[in-house]
Amino acid sequence: MSRLVARVPPVLSTLGLSVVSQNTQACAPKRAPTPAEWSLKLKEAQATGARATKHELAGSFDAAFDSYVKAAQAYIFLLRHCPSQQKKEELRALSTKLVERATRIKQAKKDLIRPLQRERLSIEEQDAVLERSSTVNGVRLPRWTTRDAVDQPFHPTDSQPTLSPLQLQQRACWRPAAEVFPTAQMVASSLRGRDIVQDNVSDCSLVSALIVGAEHHSKFGSKLGLSCLYPQGDDGLPRLSKTRRYTARFLVNGTWRMVTIDDNLPASESGQPMSASTKEQDQLWPALVEKAYLKMMGGYEFHGSNSGIDLHALSGWIPEHIALSSGHHSGKTWTRIFDAFEAGRCVLTLGTGKSEASLTPGLIASHSYAVLDLREGEGRREVELMNPWRTSTSSPTATPSNLSSTWTEDVRNALPRIDSGAETFVVDWDHLSSHFEALHLSWDPRSFRASDSVHCSIPRKAGGTNSGASTQLQLKVEHSPDRLPTEIWVLVSRHLHDKGDAEEFVGLNIVKSWRSSRKGRGATRVHDASSLTDNPFLLYRFDSDPDIDVYNLFVSYRGAAADPRFTLRAFADTPIKLEDGPPPLPYSQSLQGSWTEKTAGGNHACATFLNNPQYRVSLSSLPERPNLRGELSIRCDTSKDTPVNVKLVRRKGERIADFEERDVVAGASTYSYGFDSTHADDLFPESYTLVVSSFQPLHKTDFELRVESNLPLEVSLIPPEGAGMFARSARGSWGSPDGSEQVEPSFLLAVSKPTQLRIRLQAPEGPLPIALSIYSTSTDGAPHELVESTGPFSDAVCGVVTRLFRLPTSDSGYLIILRALPSTVQAEFHLLLYADQPVTLSPQR
Incomplete structure (x- = not known):
């Protein structure tokens, strides 16, 4: 069946369409419109086009431009869902004329035309998204219609999926299904998932999906994994095509799409099947579903999927991936899955990791294993597994040993065995995480x-x-x-x-x-x-x-x-x-930032938190609405591997080293990889401090910050602590190796002229009660009079800091004494001094 692709007139992309978020009640196009819906949409498009002409004649060029473009978009939508070639040509001509009128208006009345507000969730816009997603791996996938469910005429020139290197190595060629499986029917009434076997194609995830789907069908009559293949009989199961041509219905890129194949299948030079099949080679449907799916996915050299993804395409069931990591809640997950599995609401498979070094001997890396059954009783929770990679009884290499699948003695010895059969293995649920990397579940959306x-x-x-x-x-x-x-x-x-x-x-x-x-x-x-x-x-x-x-x-x-x-x-x-989402707020500012060696401060539990990029966000009141409170929307994008957090704090736009929860205006306590956002309202028009932090100081990368407000705003980077001043730094430790009472570390500070200073003391290894004092000195160098201090002992994560203070010139200098509790503590310290004049800092003891 030939299909014409409805293409958007190229000029539409030049009409200045700007995306502005607008709430809409339009539903997503989950299927092609019915004839009645199509006719209603046609009348709507005609009315919009007529309205555009009236606006143009009345001199309302902005409204005319808007209506012409909307009418053209409606006709393009109708084009995509029109079965009549003659009608398509009429619609295409109409849409072209409408676009031409819009273009002329824009060129002639450029200053009068406002940017179009595109409703991106309108039926037309969503339909355009689905249309742009119609090609996968170079194969165009038309959207499914009921016309595709019947026998299709045979085309000898139909393209075939690319064969895998292993198939080519064995000189595989395409042969009619009747030659490859001479005694096969389409579906056997006695079908069980355990009947299906994977050949030498690397599509274990797909075959595992077929296995769990067929096993589900045998229990519940669900046709799971089978109902994607057409034509079908009155029972809803696939049947043999009279024309040797089949269509498959897959849920891909947001909608049901069609893949067309013939019944030619790959076979070796000797005529042996090289595709999925059943043990007795008596059923054709696994090989046909596999061929259609792999045609869509780029050929028989198929890697990188999992059964949840594959079964979603075959059936529309909801995929869920659960990592079987050390933090996995085994009991909680079992409770959630077991009842659903028993009721037929979910199926599942298991996957191994890529690393062979950490693999249980006998298991295959990056391999999928089908779960046939879950059992509970006598204090045990069990999983019955099947490896899809087995040999059919008709294979010339079939022997009693390899018919029992690839469950090797290594596997039987390594896995905590409870019971084993010829082709399946039963293992303890709580031990799965020791041998498998992930659970791949598929859930019935009808639940x-x-x-x-x-x-x-x-x-x-x-x-x-x-x-x-x-x-x-x-x-x-x-x-x-x-x-x-x-x-x-x-x-x-x-x-x-x-x-x-x-x-x-x-x-x-x-x-x-x-x-x-x-x-x-x-x-x-x-x-x-x-x-x-x-x-x-x-x-x-x-x-x-x-x-x-x-x-x-x-x-x-x-x-x-x-x-x-x-x-x-x-x-x-x-x-x-x-x-x-809500429309953007009227005032906005975007900034580029980065975490570097100096500015990657980590989370608020890190002593370096104060080094993070911080911004002053200043809101100004509107003269016409002086009592209007402010609203802020803040978003930050960064690299995918960086956990990021944005936090707005009441600190009058000043740099902060720490904060209390009561100071937080907006922002979560957790970090999110690659992206974070927050929102605040009921704000006074004043300045706030915005902190953009990564979770650990080791994260060094760029980020993009966007701040929006309903009030005029200004966002500016707050200079780092000590910016523009001379900096001195010293490191050392409290305590003595024998654990005796410490001698308090001290430093002599020499100033040659009146100097303004700020001094910070930190305990980098963790919170510790510390304090810092500055004394004038007597002629013998002893402390004389207290000049400045950080106050009482504090265990703040970022340490203690003095206010900005002034020291006059002193011939004998000043003594900085560092204190910690208890007096016998052994811990490192970091002293940071900032001065507006050059100074000398010398350790005393």
Whole structure:
């Protein structure tokens, strides 16, 4: 079936479309419009075009320009979903004329045309995002329609997926399915997941997905993993095609898409199958699903996926990745999964890591293992595993030993064995983390009563920091009358474009909206920091706050894509709605910054916290509205591996070394990788201190800061402590090796002229009660009179510091004495002195 691609007239991109966030009630295009919806959209486009002409004749050129562009966009949307070639030509001609009128208006009345406000969640805009994501690995993937579900005419020239080097090494060639599997039917009534075997194709994750899907079908009649293949019989299962041509329906890049294949399959020179099959080679569907999927993914040399990703494409089930790290809560995870598995709401596989050095002997690195069953009883929790890499009974190399899969004696001895069968192995749940790196789960989306989805692109700025970008959306929650918490799942799906994509990462931050709080104000991050991931899917689950109706969702991206796109889906048991983020505040300022050897201070528990970049944020009142309180929105983008935190503090725009919680105006206590944001309102028009910190002083990289406000603002970098002054530094220690009472360290300070100074004392190894005193000296060098001190002993993390004070000239100099408690303590100190004149600092004892 030939398809024409509806292309946007190139001139549309030159009409000055600027993205301005606007809330919209439009739903995401989850499917192609019905004939009735298409006709309604056509009438809407015609009415908009007619309205544009009236505006132009009336001299309202700005309104005419806006309406012409919107009408053209509507016609382009209709073009993409029009089955009639004749009608397509008519629509294309109409859209071209509308764009020409808009272009002429813009050229003739340039000063009268305001930037267009694009509603990026309108049906047309989301449809355009899906259209731009239609090509994956060089294969165009048309969106699925019901017309694709029937027998397709055979095309001898259909392109075939690229064979893997191993297949080519064995001189594989394409042969009709009837020759490769001469006795096979499409699907056997006795189908079990354990019947499916992986051949020498490196697609263990896909075959594991087929295994757990077929096993689920055998228990629940779900057709999981099978229903993607067409044509189908009345029972909804794939059947043999009369034309030897098949279509597969995959959920890819935000929508269901079609891949067309014929029934030619790879076979060795001797005629042996080189594809997924069943043990008896009596079923055709695994090889056909595998071929269609690998055609989409760039060929039979397939690496880097997991079963959750693969099963999502085959079925639309929600993928979840759980790292089996040392911090993994085994019991809590079992409780959550076991009941769902028993009820048929989830399936799962296990994956090993890349490192062979830390691998259990006998397991395969970067390999997927299917989970056939979970068992609980007699104080034990067990997992039945299957390795997809097995040999079919029809293979000439089949023997009783290799028919029992690749469970070697090494594996049987290394894993905590409970029970074993010919092809499966049962292990203890609590020992999984010792042998496997990750759990890959797939969840039935029908388990939730409500869901919503949107498709977006992330605006990129030329020269952005670390190839990063972020965008904001909102999730609105309609709570039940009793306002009980409900579990909400949010899934970010990064759109794919090429299997060679490298260094692309996506992240998600969820923040309670201060606008919707029923108890006080202030934005609060829902979850602790999590790394950006190169997995195309990122799932976050959280329990809703009954006092919060709106959550801000910040999706961040790191990578080289010029037009990064994603789909955001939310699931819950209460009504939910995804919408665009709030419009930007009218006043804004963007700044570039960095953490360097001198300015990477780390978190507030580090003695160097005061060295972090700090900014003075000054708000000014509006003359026409002098009583208007201020509102601030702050965002920071940095490298994907850097945990970042932004914190706004009441310190009148002065540099801080520490703070108390009561001083914090806005900012979470946790750090977030690559991106952080905060929001504050009800602010007086005055100056505040903004601290941008990385979690540890070892993080040294650039960042981009953006501050927005409803009031005029000025953001400026606060100079570091001692800026513009002469600096002296000394290090040493309190205490003596024998533990006897210490002699207090002291330094002689010589000034040749009246000098202003500030002195800081720190205990770098950790908080310690310390104090510093400055004395004038007598002729014999002994302390004479107290001149300045840091006050009582303090264990502040950043140490103690004097005020800015002045010392007159003294022939005998001044004595700086460093004290610590208890008197027998052994600890290092760091003395920092800043002066407006050259001074001499000499240790005394």
